[in-house]
Amino acid sequence: MSRIGYRYKSQTDCRDRCLNSLPLADGLKSALLSLLPFISHAIQNDRQHRRFLSVRNRSHHRSLPAICWLPHSIPLGESAGYDQHRERQNYNCCESQMINQTKTIATEQVVSPISSSKLNKKSLCDYVLNVASGCLHGCTFCYVPSTPVIRMRGKALQEKGVSDPQLDWGDYLFVRDEVPEQLEARLARNPKWKETASGKGVVMLCSGTDPYQNGQTAKVTRACVQVLLNHGKRVRILTRSPLWTKDLDILVHPNVTVGMSLPHLDDNISRQVEPGAPLPSDRLKALEMGKFAGCRLYVAMAPTAPVHGVEDFQRYFDAVLPLNPEVIFWEPINARGSNGKRMIDAGIDWVSQVTTQKQWADNFYSQYNQIIQVLQERSAIHLLHPWFDPALPTIGGVDINSWFYRPTIEQWGE
């Protein structure tokens, strides 16, 4: 098992948060923000001026390390603005501690390399293959840490060095590097295959982690895709990382579709809610590269934030539709569970707009209607595949049930 230092995750985030909290005029803040990269660059070469900080979210005992590049002339941790910021965000930041934060990265073995899946209800697949457990992207809204996959393995994960598998989500990764060989053996031994109308016999990588989050998972993913294609299986990749573009030599294939989780094009919001994931702007570039290479593509516009409205959706579709996605899955953020509390604890204020059942349902239908309008204006409504939730009330005559198990319009070869 290796434990690696992790310093850069919140560097910019911490710097921007610090500056934004100072009692300065907006114009001055903007000017400082635009200058900071240059100041940072200068400071970067001077170790005496570096400040290694530990950002600790006390509400759920999760450490978010950061390096703050603010110059010493702004008294970190002492300014009134920063204290307000600290109070509001529940952060114990800028304490001039050396970073000793580590991430746990190791390998693990699993009994079965592939599982039958119920995600055909969302028209994604009939099987899922997870190349790892844990996920370094650490999205605050992620539902995976509250699923039995993680909850039931609490003790086992603790024995591997994870102190709290749910609260430390984003800080550990166990790569299943033996899965490609196991998969080959499983497919050779038992060619029986399930194929439902909405799952289409597809194998999705991944449902509980990101297949391309780093080089290790990318290597396992690549090997698994090769095994699956050798056995004539259909593959759906779903990732937040542009690393997949390094595998275009095998991913440009009629039996492979690559999707990026691209909830919006807002890099600032992404930094808040997907702290370890590549920025949406980088994901968009990856999709452009995939289109150029002739790769089958789709997007998962999920989860959209309640702060986004018609203009954001217009910008989004104007950027995404030229990439010719075969389908656009969509769902808004669902923060009614423990993930909502996690997001509020992490200082994501707008989540409080959608934490009750009514707020969530109202936002769902409001964004649904806006998205329909924007796609209709662009003659692309046929691409939309909403992921309705059975807990939603029926409003405006929308037939929610008709969307469960409805095959997507994607075309797969024989």
Ligand code: SF4
């Ligand atoms: S990339 Fe997916 S699995 Fe990983 S933390 Fe984000 S939502 Fe969860």
